[in-house]
Amino acid sequence: DTGVSQDPRHKITKRGQNVTFRCDPISEHNRLYWYRQTLGQGPEFLTYFQNEAQLEKSRLLSDRFSAERPKGSFSTLEIQRTEQGDSAMYLCASSSRGNTDTQYFGPGTRLTVL
Amino acid sequence: AQTVTQSQPEMSVQEAETVTLSCTYDTSESDYYLFWYKQPPSRQMILVIRQEAYKQQNATENRFSVNFQKAAKSFSLKISDSQLGDAAMYFCAYRSAMGGSEKLVFGKGMKLTVNP
Numbered sequence: 186d187t188g189v190s191q192d193p194r195h196k197i198t199k200r201g202q203n204v205t206f207r208c209d210p211i212s213e214h215n216r217l218y219w220y221r222q223t224l225g226q227g228p229e230f231l232t233y234f235q236n237e238a239q240l241e242k243s244r245l246l247s248d249r250f251s252a253e254r255p256k257g258s259f260s261t262l263e264i265q266r267t268e269q270g271d272s273a274m275y276l277c278a279s280s281s282r283g284n285t286d287t288q289y290f291g292p293g294t295r296l297t298v299l
Numbered sequence: 300a301q302t303v304t305q306s307q308p309e310m311s312v313q314e315a316e317t318v319t320l321s322c323t324y325d326t327s328e329s330d331y332y333l334f335w336y337k338q339p340p341s342r343q344m345i346l347v348i349r350q351e352a353y354k355q356q357n358a359t360e361n362r363f364s365v366n367f368q369k370a371a372k373s374f375s376l377k378i379s380d381s382q383l384g385d386a387a388m389y390f391c392a393y394r395s396a397m398g399g400s401e402k403l404v405f406g407k408g409m410k411l412t413v414n415p
Contacts, residue, residue: 227405
């Protein structure tokens with residue numbers, strides 16, 4: 186069990202570019218969550234997968250954001266036409282029903298939009 | 300919608316002393332989970348302790364314990380024998396157990412400084 190991993194750890198991009206982040210959950214965790222954390226704030230929920238099904242999306246997830254978990258293992262979060270307001274830490278977490286439902290977080294991807 | 304409030308943005312404590320972090324929440328649900336997460340300067344969120352709302356007994360994990368007051372919707376974290384490694388941002392979080400949403404709702408966090 187190596188924990189939740191995220192790649193890249195840092196991403197700097199220019200406004201208008203597309204970016205994609207990857208999250209690898211803890212092995213055999215069937216639930217995967219994405220959160221966004223801006224400076225000085227707590228994480229805010231973006232979306233959640235159970236296996237490959239996307240079961241919940243926040244209204245924060247505008248149509249420029251899309252998330253996938255095609256085989257029920259790793260997940261990707263894509264942001265199209267990035268804006269400066271997208272600058273934040275993007276956190277991924279995973280959990281397993283029957284394991285007290287605790288969400289275990291990855292180290293995050295810090296996005297800076299210039 | 301559920302909300303979580305951490306009214307103290309910063310606190311400090313002397314090493315080896317005890318400190319209590321406060322958290323209140325608002326919900327109309329009867330079954331839920333509450334969590335305290337720690338986020339050290341490296342920024343990886345780590346679970347400190349969790350409490351199931353249906354349990355009357357307060358959760359404890361070594362030097363960490365909670366005071367869960369369901370009627371008052373209060374969930375404070377006590378850290379005993381504070382250590383330098385306890386310095387971090389601490390976030391209180393709520394999760395419904397009623398089925399449906401599994402999202403965590405976080406407070407804004409509190410920065411804990413431990414003085415040697």
